[in-house]
Amino acid sequence: MDGIHDLGGKEGYGPIDVDDDGSPFHHDWEGREWGIAQCARTPGITIDWWRHCRELIMPQDYLGRPYFDSWAQTDLSTYIEAGWFSMEEVIVGKATPGESYCGPAAAMSLQQVLQEDHNHAFRFDAEIESVPVFSIGQHVLTSIHGNVGHTRLPQYARGRKGVVHAHHGAHVLPDLSAQGKEVHQHLYSVSFAATELWPEVQNSKDKVYLDLWESYLSDGQP
Amino acid sequence: MPDFDSKKVAEIHEQLHSHLPSDSALRVKALETLLVDKGLVNPDTIDAWVEAYTEEIGPKRGARVVAKAWSDPKYKQRLMQDAPAAIDELGYLGKATAHLKVVENTDDVHNLVVCTLCSCYPFSILGIAPAWYKAAAYRSRAVRDPRGVLAEFGVNIADDVEVRVWDSTAELRYLVLPQRPPGTGQMDESELADLVTRNSMIGTNRELGINRGSTD
Secondary structure, three states, X not given: OOOOOOOOOOOOOOOOOOOOOOOOOOOHHHHHHHHHHHHOOOOOOOHHHHHXXXXXXXXXXXXXXXXXXXXXXXXXXXXXXXXXOOHHHHHHOOOOOOOOOOOOOOOOOHHHHHHHHHHOOOOXXXXXXXXXXXXXXXXXXXXXXXXXXOOOOOHHHOOOEEEEEEEEEEEEOHHHHOOOOOOEEEEEEEEEEHHHHOOOOOOOOOEEEEEEEHHHEEEOOO | OOXXXXXXXXXXXXXXXXXXXXXXXXXXXXXXXXXXXXXXXOHHHXXXXXXXXXXXXXXXXXXXXHHHHHHOHHHHHHHHHOHXXXXXXXOOOOXXXXXXXXXXXXXXXXXXXXXXXXXXXXXXXXXXXXXXXXXXXHHHHXXXXXXXXXXXXXXXXXXXXXXXXXXXXOOOEEEEEOOOOOOOOOOOHHHHHOOOOHHHHHOOOOOOOOOOOOOO
């Protein structure tokens, strides 16, 4: 979707607040939200559906509210959409007795959680029968259109010519994964000259690399 | 089960916008309370995750990987060829690093990592991303004006050095291998790791040195 989340190359966001004290969390609630996101996910959803639900947050909230707040709102939206929480329960902030009870969940220790983090090294690739259409060094052209749902081809890189830098096998296609469908498609790293992407860039050899699925690409003559 | 219904979620967000308290702490509290009430989450497990990413998992892991690559050419070769396996040798494979790629800075190349579409980050070796990495200013500008962005971090890149920006649009995650600073030939891995900053592994820091290292 051409949403507020697609920030690459957008202008007007000002200087970067480079100061950072290295603390992972600056408020207790940020740590709580991080922990919640690690130990629970709405049953049946995919990472791409979760990302899409975050993209669907109203623009003023997406830009104006704190980062981990947007995670909490995304979590709430996925639980409500899937029928685990009612809107009333969320507004009141507690469960209606007897609704969707499936617990209690077991407590995990620090050591168990560290092992769980290791278990969370999820892979998204798989062997597929079709051979890759593009080869390393080949010139490619990106699609001029996005996708009304979730997609990972940013607006700034649409309709642009690039060169295949690497092939990574077949990975889960986010556009369909966000609809609950697991389809693998060849994934490539594609390099784009900065001069191809940005009108103000002249005489530069700088490049931007994106990881793009095969259906985002077509053959592009140099 | 989810219906994967975008319109429904957009409406849910509108309702949440209108009816939730503004205070983020109250919103997260409501989420946690509901998850605990429904038996989906145990609060002690949340505590353990907070502790894990406060005390155990963070940029010190990435710094150790970099120091080992500087010290051991064979390890560096394995890291460049198969980063997930190489970090797993140290027990660091985990959340968001199963498709890790390492990109190496040289005299002629500087690498910078961003996620313009969300905030993808190699959690199990760098921990929680800094606030600026997740903010609109960095996400919008890193791909368009990387040299201007780097200058704001105090990093000036010579004209003849190529800047490569890596936009994390898939499940691949990127770790920058910074250059080993001169004059460190006698240092052991532990001393070298102390020189490696978090920002140098994202690419917003370039020249490391004995007096330049910090915890940022």
